[in-house]
Amino acid sequence: MSVAPDKTLTLQDRFWRELPEMAVRWQAEVPPDPQLLVLNEPLAADLGLDAAWLRSADGLRFLAGNLVPAGAVPVAQAYSGHQFGGFVPRLGDGRALLLGECVDRHGCLRDIHLKGSGPTPFARGGDGLAVVGPMLREYVVSEAMHALGVPTGRALAVLGTGRRVERDGQLLPGALLVRVASSHLRVGSFHYAFQLTSATGDLKPLRRLANHAIARHYPRAAESQRPYLALFKAVVEAQASLVARWMLVGFVHGVMNTDNMTISGETIDYGPCAFMEAYDRETVFSSIDFWGRYAYGNQPAIAEWNLARFAEALLPLLADPASGDPDEAITLAEQAFGGFQQYRADWSSGLRAKLGLSEDVETDVVTSLFDELQLLLTESRVDYTSFFRHLGQAARGGAEPARGMFVDLARFDEWLSRWLALGPDAESMDRVNPIYIPRNHLVEEALTAATAGDLDPVNKLLEAVTDPYNERAGFERYASPAPADFGSYRTFCGT
Ligand code: AMP
Numbered sequence: 001m002s003v004a005p006d007k008t009l010t011l012q013d014r015f016w017r018e019l020p021e022m023a024v025r026w027q028a029e030v031p032p033d034p035q036l037l038v039l040n041e042p043l044a045a046d047l048g049l050d051a052a053w054l055r056s057a058d059g060l061r062f063l064a065g066n067l068v069p070a071g072a073v074p075v076a077q078a079y080s081g082h083q084f085g086g087f088v089p090r091l092g093d094g095r096a097l098l099l100g101e102c103v104d105r106h107g108c109l110r111d112i113h114l115k116g117s118g119p120t121p122f123a124r125g126g127d128g129l130a131v132v133g134p135m136l137r138e139y140v141v142s143e144a145m146h147a148l149g150v151p152t153g154r155a156l157a158v159l160g161t162g163r164r165v166e167r168d169g170q171l172l173p174g175a176l177l178v179r180v181a182s183s184h185l186r187v188g189s190f191h192y193a194f195q196l197t198s199a200t201g202d203l204k205p206l207r208r209l210a211n212h213a214i215a216r217h218y219p220r221a222a223e224s225q226r227p228y229l230a231l232f233k234a235v236v237e238a239q240a241s242l243v244a245r246w247m248l249v250g251f252v253h254g255v256m257n258t259d260n261m262t263i264s265g266e267t268i269d270y271g272p273c274a275f276m277e278a279y280d281r282e283t284v285f286s287s288i289d290f291w292g293r294y295a296y297g298n299q300p301a302i303a304e305w306n307l308a309r310f311a312e313a314l315l316p317l318l319a320d321p322a323s324g325d326p327d328e329a330i331t332l333a334e335q336a337f338g339g340f341q342q343y344r345a346d347w348s349s350g351l352r353a354k355l356g357l358s359e360d361v362e363t364d365v366v367t368s369l370f371d372e373l374q375l376l377l378t379e380s381r382v383d384y385t386s387f388f389r390h391l392g393q394a395a396r397g398g399a400e401p402a403r404g405m406f407v408d409l410a411r412f413d414e415w416l417s418r419w420l421a422l423g424p425d426a427e428s429m430d431r432v433n434p435i436y437i438p439r440n441h442l443v444e445e446a447l448t449a450a451t452a453g454d455l456d457p458v459n460k461l462l463e464a465v466t467d468p469y470n471e472r473a474g475f476e477r478y479a480s481p482a483p484a485d486f487g488s489y490r491t492f493c494g495t
């Protein structure tokens with residue numbers, strides 16, 4: 001079927017127009033033999049893009065960044081970043097491009113962004129490319145996170161490029177991810193602008209970036225007496241809520257560098273991420289995270305650290321030149337940070353929901369119940385996700401599946417009776433405790449098959465994880481943790 005080019009397709013070039021000093025105009029490479037591997041039709045519809053057209057030859061050229069729509073100016077974005085704590089002044093999109101911004105069906109501006117589109121001036125010796133496995137991992141995990149209600153960038157499509165790409169001495173099939181986010185502004189973007197400002201003494205680049213962020217994400221901050229302080233507070237709250245949601249679903253991001261932390265509060269840059277199975281706060285999957293800096297249980301503290309770095313970059317805008325007090329900005333930022341209270345509030349209300357407890361149960365009771373549960377979960381290496389589903393069954397009177405997960409049964413029984421006495425609601429538990437998450441062994445199995453050309457396992461996995469709360473026949477293996485012989489799971493980033 002031949003489909004006429006979508007002449008209505010336009011993109012904006014707002015980032016490029018408003019922040020030209022933070023972007024380099026660039027073109028995507030032309031892949032030798034582009035093939036559509038997966039297309040997210042519901043997301044395409046949300047963006048007002050015609051799925052049939054996206055599947056056509058012109059649609060593929062658009063997705064690969066080779067057919068540039070009216071109004072678009074593709075750019076590589078510049079940003080800095082603290083990588084594992086060390087500051088790198090110039091990172092930027094080494095293998096990514098912002099094609100432009102599109103207005104979605106709800107009137108919101110969304111970035112259309114490519115990953116694996118060829119080396120840019122920020123490639124720092126990298127090949128600028130990507131391969132099928134990691135691009136499909138980002139697709140699967142980000143769509144699972146979206147279905148779990150966690151704010152996240154989304155995946156529109158993965159294309160095979162027809163190019164072979166060398167990774168660790170192996171030639172692997174090349175791929176390109178088309179992703180969508182409410183923006184790709186990062187904490188590291190502010191550090192980049194801060195450096196421009198420090199170098200010249202001119203506050204304009206930093207101010208323009210802050211105004212751009214306010215307009216895109218926190219327009220109410222513009223009405224505040226102190227718009228930049230309001231911006232800081234809004235980002236703290238968004239990130240606190242985000243990390244609380246990660247913790248509640250057992251997600252380990254794996255590389256929480258400041259260049260991977262958004263201003264919008266969406267999850268981006270799915271590299272060495274994975275979901276925890278056996279409950280253990282020290283869970284680390286990334287092969288390069290030797291010291292466990294980004295372990296599951298460290299994520300809230302790392303978010304705080306990253307937000308403190310964000311405050312540093314914003315300080316020149318927070319200070320009131322009229323006050324003459326250089327410490328004032330720091331005091332204001334500390335007050336706005338508020339001890340990261342938002343994190344504790346979101347975590348405990350999410351915990352309350354996971355345990356099916358009503359508002360009548362005091363927060364202290366909820367958190368102390370979980371404190372004790374944590375010890376039991378850790379000691380028995382209990383699978384975090386299936387435990388909460390089994391606990392829902394226990395609220396209906398069927399405690400055996402949950403009891404069967406513990407070594408110290410007497411202590412669990414004691415915990416169980418205290419919890420049951422609080423009258424948990426099984427129905428509401430099943431609405432917040434997923435049955436299907438991207439299980440590490442099934443993700444690996446699906447990515448290995450896809451790399452060899454078989455997309456069926458990826459499609460079936462996507463079917464499971466994009467409807468995570470609804471138990472269905474035929475998806476039993478998607479509800480169980482990895483078999484014991486799967487071993488300790490390692491993920492690799494930047495591939
Ligand atoms: P990430 O760990 O994916 O957040 O990437 C960190 C930095 O390395 C970013 O500046 C990326 O653009 C860059 N990068 C990662 N992989 C490549 C690659 N294959 N080629 C060029 N740049 C890359």
Ligand code: MG
Nearest residue numbers: 259260268269
């Ligand atoms: Mg990154």
